[in-house]
Amino acid sequence: MTSEAEVPSADESIAVLHRLLGIWHARDGGAGIPLLDGTPMPGIAIHVQVEHIAELTASVIELIRSNIYLSTAPLIRLSLECAVNAVWWASDPTGVRASVHEAARQSRHLASAMARLRPDAPADTASIDRILSANADFVKTEARVFERRCRAIPDGQRLYTYYRILSEASHGGVPLLNEYSRQVPATTSNPEGVELVQRPHYDHLEFALGTQVISFALALAAWDSVLPSHPDEAELYELADSIGLGGMLRRATGRAATA
Structure with a gap:
């Protein structure tokens, strides 16, 4: 091991x-x-x-x-x-904000998918977009790719x-x-x-x-x-x-x- x-x-x-x-x-x-x-x-x-x-x-x-x-x-x-x-x-520590951005990005994709399933009940994505905007300067590849996070x-x-x-x-x-x-x-x-x-x-x-x-x-x-x-x-x-x-x-x- x-x-x-x-x-x-x-x-x-x-x-x-x-x-x-x-x-x-x-x-x-x-x-x-x-x-x-x-x-x-x-x-x-x-x-x-x-x-x-x-x-x-x-x-x-x-x-x-x-x-x-x-x-x-x-x-x-x-x-x-x-x-x-x-x-x-x-x-x-700035990696946390990168991870917050990545989580919000994934939530945005989920909201879009749910909207396609239930077009009569569109999701409120304004809060997600605010999180994406607030953390846009902290995007890191490590937050999106686990192997890169390991290598870091x-x-x-x-x-x-x-x-x-x-x-x-x-x-x-x-x-x-x-x-x-x-x-x-x-x-x-x-x-x-x-x-x-x-x-x-x-x-x-x-x-x-x-x-x-x-x-x-x-x-x-x-x-x-x-x-x-x-x-x-x-x-x-x-x-x-x-x-x-x-x-x-x-x-x-x-x-x-x-x-």
Whole structure:
């Protein structure tokens, strides 16, 4: 998974996820939003990404506890998206306004599509247009293209590769056949030698859970990096070092030079 550590077992990753949840929830209700680029918006956006990853992590753990494995893939993929957002915005707070513009652009397309479905009830797009206009000077390709967003942060190309692996089990289509079937000896009645599998284990489960650890740790480190006091820094990096992720976290959050 990384050049610094082997892929951990599922149990090892879940244990670390519980520790990360503990770090995050120890500060419940005590979030002070910092001003970045003169506005609280980037801090709010970063905090929301970490909070969502915490919710997704709890869901992943519950699925595993219920012996449901393949359904974790889209949740972990979403966590990775949130983590990349958090790290990118922490390093470039103006990226939040670029992301706001992109979200409004997508909303404008949705409004147009809905108007075609319901021409008798046209959408009010004035507020969307105001958002587009207010953020027009902050357009960035990274906000529109996830791969570019990954490349904008250290080790990001590796994260994009993880994203593509998780994508195979996050969309409907042919790739799911590999998870829901297995090869058996061919017979006259089954010349393809394929047997269907219910409640598959998920071939990449250990990798996926390891990626959830990386995503949660990256997002938490990004949040800590924008706070004046860095309250979680020591505990977070101690944990990251113990699982071989310290270098990645420090590079992603600009701490490598001070480590």
